[in-house]
Amino acid sequence: MIADMKVEDIVGDYQEVSLQLYGSITRKILYTQIETSYPDGKLIVSTTDPAGIITHVNRSFVEMSGYREDELLGAPHSILRHPDMPPVAFKDLWDTVQRGEKWQGFVKNLRKDGGFYWVKATVIPNVRAGKVVGFTSVRRKPSRTKVDECSKLYPTLF
Amino acid sequence: MSFQFTVSPDFTPDHLSGWYIFNTWLQKQTGLAIHLEMYNDFHSQRSAIQANHVDLIYANPFDAAMLVRERGFLPLVKAEGASDEALIVVNAANPVIDVAELQSGTRVAFTEDPDVRLMGMIMLEPADLDNGNIVPISADNYVLVAKQLLKNQADVGIFLAEAYDDLSAMIKSQLKVLVRSQISVIHHALMIGPKLQDQREDIQNLLMSMSADEKGQGVLKNLGFSSWQIVDDEEMEFMIDLMDTLNT
Numbered sequence: 001m002i003a004d005m006k007v008e009d010i011v012g013d014y015q016e017v018s019l020q021l022y023g024s025i026t027r028k029i030l031y032t033q034i035e036t037s038y039p040d041g042k043l044i045v046s047t048t049d050p051a052g053i054i055t056h057v058n059r060s061f062v063e064m065s066g067y068r069e070d071e072l073l074g075a076p077h078s079i080l081r082h083p084d085m086p087p088v089a090f091k092d093l094w095d096t097v098q099r100g101e102k103w104q105g106f107v108k109n110l111r112k113d114g115g116f117y118w119v120k121a122t123v124i125p126n127v128r129a130g131k132v133v134g135f136t137s138v139r140r141k142p143s144r145t146k147v148d149e150c151s152k153l154y155p156t157l158f
Numbered sequence: 159m160s161f162q163f164t165v166s167p168d169f170t171p172d173h174l175s176g177w178y179i180f181n182t183w184l185q186k187q188t189g190l191a192i193h194l195e196m197y198n199d200f201h202s203q204r205s206a207i208q209a210n211h212v213d214l215i216y217a218n219p220f221d222a223a224m225l226v227r228e229r230g231f232l233p234l235v236k237a238e239g240a241s242d243e244a245l246i247v248v249n250a251a252n253p254v255i256d257v258a259e260l261q262s263g264t265r266v267a268f269t270e271d272p273d274v275r276l277m278g279m280i281m282l283e284p285a286d287l288d289n290g291n292i293v294p295i296s297a298d299n300y301v302l303v304a305k306q307l308l309k310n311q312a313d314v315g316i317f318l319a320e321a322y323d324d325l326s327a328m329i330k331s332q333l334k335v336l337v338r339s340q341i342s343v344i345h346h347a348l349m350i351g352p353k354l355q356d357q358r359e360d361i362q363n364l365l366m367s368m369s370a371d372e373k374g375q376g377v378l379k380n381l382g383f384s385s386w387q388i389v390d391d392e393e394m395e396f397m398i399d400l401m402d403t404l405n406t
Contacts, residue, residue, distance in 0.1 A: 040257065041281060041339040045400065058343075104406055120283070122403035128395065136396070138403040143286045144258060 002076050004028035009066075010114040021078040022052065022090070029083050034115040036064065044119060044139040050132055052077045066112035077137070082110040086157035097125050097135055106142050106150045118147045160191040161213040161354060164206065166346060167199055168218060168271040168318070171299075176380030177216075183377045187364050188357065200270055213351040219344045220272035223398045231349040232358060233394040235365050235386035241345045243319040244277035246337040249307045257336050260285040260314065267295040267303045267312035273344060276404055278316030281337045304329050343397060347389050362388065 002025055007014075012032040019029045044064055047056040057065075057072050065072065065080060072079065081090075085108055096103040103123045108116050119139035125132045163184070165177050174196070181194040192214065197203035204221070206212050207229060217225055219242060225231035248254055264287060268275045279288065295312045297303045300321035306312035308329070319338060322330075348365070350358055368374030369385035378384055 040284075040337045041341075043341050043400075043404075045343070047396075060340075102403070102406060122406055124399055124403050126395070126399055136399045136403065138400060140280055140404075141284045143284050145286050 002027055002079055005030040005112075005114065009112055012114065014114050017083045019081060019083055021076065021081060022094075023076065025076070025078070027078075027081075029110065030114050031083060031110060031116070032114040034113075036111065036115055036117045038117055038119060038139075038141040039064075040141060042141075045136070046072075046077070047126065047134055047136050048077050049134050052135075054079075055134060064111070064117055065109070066115075071112075080109040082108045082116055084108050084116075084154060086154050088157050089154070093123060097123050098132075100125050100127070100132065106146050107139070108150070108154070118142050118150075120146070160193055162206075162211050163192050163194045163214040164197060164203060164212050165194075165216040166218040166221070167197055167203055168269070168274075169216070170321070170324075170382065173380065173382050176377075176382065179380050180377050183374070184361075184364075188361060190354075190357070200272060210351075213354050214348070215351070216346055216348050218271070218273055218346060219397060219401055220276065222347065222349070222394060223401060225349055226394060226398060230352045230355075232355060232391065233389035234348045234350050234358065234362050236345045236347045236389050237381070237383040238385045238387040240383060241342050242273050242277070243339045243341060243344075244274045244281065245317040245319050245322050245335055245339070246278060246281050247304075247307065247315045247317055247322065247333050247335050248313065249310060250332050250334045252313070252334065254336070257282060258284045260287060262287070262291040263293060264314055265293040265295055265312045266314045266316065267297050267306040268316040269297055269299060269303060269318075271318060273401070274318045275316055276401075277339050277341065277344070280404060281339060282314070301325070301329075304333065308332055343400060345397070347394065348386075 004027055010030050012034050014030045014032045017029050019027050021027055042060045044060045045058040046054055046061050048054050054072050054075055054077055057069060062069050093103045105121060107119050107121045109119060110116055120142040121137055121139045123135055123137045126134045126136055163181055178194060181192055185192050246257060295306055297306060300317055303315040304325055307315045365386045368378055
């Protein structure tokens, strides 16, 4: 399950939009223009089941997302989906990992407080005994150049 | 029948005798003939693994995927609470305070340690630096990486955190840490090859009980830690997947 965002969680001036997520889920998104910069030296790590439901998060994931761990476990990974991210990027991600390949890209993620943070994400299928049992996503600090490029490119992909 | 044990060539030199003492202890406890072979570099160690000469290894995380997926190794234990972390360091007089300020053509000194180098290069990515636009400077050990920085023959040094912390206070006072990784889940592990796998549980039990007796405690002290911790198959698979995402 994925709940609508709540006004009381939002920090700063916000805009509202309705976002269509994977699996016919519609979510009310409240988002601000406040960026949290990626912390140096850390990796944000999460694992999902084959359907994209979060099964593991590390401490950096919890800190950067603004959610509590118990709010994240069992939620779809699209809880981080920011309205500025073009759906075509996630289609490419899913098509790639479902072929059993590694996907890499720059992603603008949504925080619980409505703010955002940019990451360089790599997603790989977890293959155990020849079967895909889930996906691991590892994010690292992106360069400002790449973030600026993506900030210009992504609005053209809708 | 004799088995071969080897240790990742990035072991701390202070612990060389510790590994020989550990091997003697292991032979006595298991009743197996185990020969400890120390390779000078990763290349010769990997050749020995490929030739199926190695049966037990204290492995660098970078080699874990190859050991598990190509050579059929399984994890036993890791040093309790230990993880490999990397540091990005510059000369203290260098005006740079953020990695993002570094420019293409930066001279980067590092050792052969593959996991530390990988983590270090990831921490240089915010400056758009990669293997294609740095000037690599290879050093035999971390003291020499520090020397390259002190002599201004390198702009940046990639260190194993533990090795940097062990440098003298005098050397450290002339250096500046820009970033210290906080990854926590990348670690060396003792791993067992196919020929010894029927003994896996027995060896694991012996290792886990080491810290409970005085002799075992002494052996562990010589390795630089106080107890072993079990690494199960899934923890190893998780680390392999993680290394795989980083190695891109």
